[in-house]
Amino acid sequence: MDRLFSRQVEEQRSYSISDPALAAFFGMGSGIAGISISESSVLGLSAVWRAVSLISGTIASVPLKTLRDKNGVREQVSSWLDEPGGIDGPTPFEWTERVVAHMVIHGNAYLAHVYNAAGALIYTVPFHPLAVAPEWEKVDGKSTGRKIFKVSLDDGTVRIFDQSQMTQVMGLSLDGLKGLSPISIARLSLSTAIAGDKAAAKMFGNGPMIAGMVTPEEDVTEEEAKAIKAGLQAKVSGVDNAGEIAVINRKLRFTQWSTSNADAQFLESRQFQIEEIARWYGIPPFELMQTEKQTSWGTGIESQQRGLARTVLSPWGQRLEQRLSRLLPKSQFAEFDFAGLERANPEDEIRLLIEQVRGGLLSRNEARAIRNLPPVPGGDTLAGSESPSALPNIEEVQE
Template sequence: MPWWPKKKRSEPEALTSISDPVLASYFGVTPSFAGVQVSENTVLGIPAMFRAVSLVAGTIAGLPLRTLRDTADGQRQRVRSWLDDPAGPNGQTVFGWKETIVAHLMLHGETYLAHLFNNAGAVIGAVPIHPLAVTEQEPTRGVGDLGRPLPRWTVALADGTTRTFTPATMTKILGLSLDGVHGLSVIEAGRNSMGTTIAGDRAAAKMFGNGALMSGLVTPEEDVDEDEAKEIKAGLDKKTAGWRHNGEVAFVNRKLKFTPWTMSAEDAQFLGSRAFQVEEIARWTGVPPHLLMQTEKQTSWGTGVAEQNRGLARFTLAGWTGRIEQSLSRLLRSPLFCEFDFAGMERPTPEQEIRLLLEQVQAGLITVNEARKIRNLPPIDGGDVLRNTPQSDPANAASGVEGVLAP
């Protein structure tokens, strides 16, 4: 006889369903009302969402991250710091580093940066850690910190061990937060909306994959038993189901009457739902629909779209860059701070820029050489003197410097 006790067959098995929300949350998968799991991978499988995240993250990554300090004369001076190569020579590129932390912020509402130190204990870099690899620990009381709780984070390493971080060794950048401790994840907040989108995509794929392109009722003109009916159905499905057989002619050796059931994609509202999902993603991410390649409801040209592109920097990108700037500035020694440079993104057209430079030169705001430097032109003799042309004849004043600003 075996040494273990036998279990009666009538006793229920202690099993956990794979659809259990507790189990799903353990693996970082969030259920939705649509019955599909919403996770990082499934959300990025939505074309509009992938485009929105890559556009915002890539645009911010392309902005120069300057380290600055204020001088005694009220000017801002650029200085070098570890932010010029934040991940170090063996890590990511500067572009990839910024792109990663913005993507983490957008999807998970939080970004974790593990500090790199030199032998003197100074911060010389920061490595992005995926938010799903970080576990929040119970806060402890910091010594000499007025008794405020000191947060701790545990990270699972590749060798199976764990490492505990504190604010002295890791920086946490928060997105939109309700308590100042945890950031709101768009995956969590929009799980039902995005779950509906994912379910719609799967339904559309199943419609084409299972042969809804030609569906209907088959009635044999002779009596058949159940087994023969199953054989007939299997044979028809094999010859007609799926997109591979769309438009083909099926040959059968029985007398069958086929009554089609017509259900177009428009009737099933797949096309309408897929167009609406772009607007939903635009609301969640703040990216204008025309940048998500939806231009049916507006023109792709004109000042309206140009103003929307400028609004992207003001109303969407500035919120992400502001969080990153203030968090990273804390890692720099005083009085240094960092800022993203939006000058290149907000730069006007060449025609508008030349006209503005001419007006600024004639108003005595900048010199000719300063204007030429903006246009990437070399300086000229006598171009460092401010001009002050009378306002009575602006046409003649502009013609006097138009030539020196031309490429």
């Protein structure tokens, strides 16, 4: 039988200082703009949703491999990471996406271990970070240097896990106990952005949306005003009246309504908020659909995409890799295969493969395997033991 706990756990009712409900009771968690910052409110910002889904979804789409170093050669082996959420649980993509999203939003991910009857780890269950309060374990009033995790369950009880029962994956941390929550650190910028969204919604909901106002320079009755409006709309609106000359037998004054300087600055500030969110998460603005200040094509975009894999996706992925590796046998380790994200365009990749084959770094069949091509007879020999005429050319690799 699977078991979620390896020892008897304590059940009690308590309230953690990290509880968002307790924070709201004392008025904490709000930005200067007076907007409450929470998981749901920040994900309501399209730029934050895009940033979180981009990081977590991209890492989840990368293969998570279990490797073993055997005589200096890395080979892939099977492990519980093939189904990290269990056969009946979330898929590997869903499991990885959820764990990384927990880190990106809250700065922490918590994985409860599930063991089989033989005591072997078979999968892990991600707990929501707001339900877990890590503490330093104390014995006789002295810290042991180890952690315990108090988990608030749906039934109102609190269960205690130790480090043999739960793995914590931390983001940037200053005390080693808990990772810093990005949405808490960025609460000033995020509260301003949420306030901007609310102000925009209120402006469109309650503000005037007319193009202008026509004022008669003489007194008219209500029926005459309706007739003037109908006559104006019939003569100046619609594609059929494009280029026509309107003749009105009334003396009227037209006042056009346009965006004021204050409104224009408000719209500019909302664009700047997207750049702020991109800066917090280290994502190029074009990945958040902000392309006004940069070109959307060419080698510059390709370089930024490869840089995103190295400077943003890889650090988040390595945090998870190293923690998961500690749950594997000593000869094994976990690794995301980010090579596909950093691949050059097909032409450059083929030229690089040819140079590697000619330099003796790869055999022809190894190069063909990278391009998902079948092996060829005699293609396992490295350069140096074959004649130059036997080496491939770009047309052969492209076949």
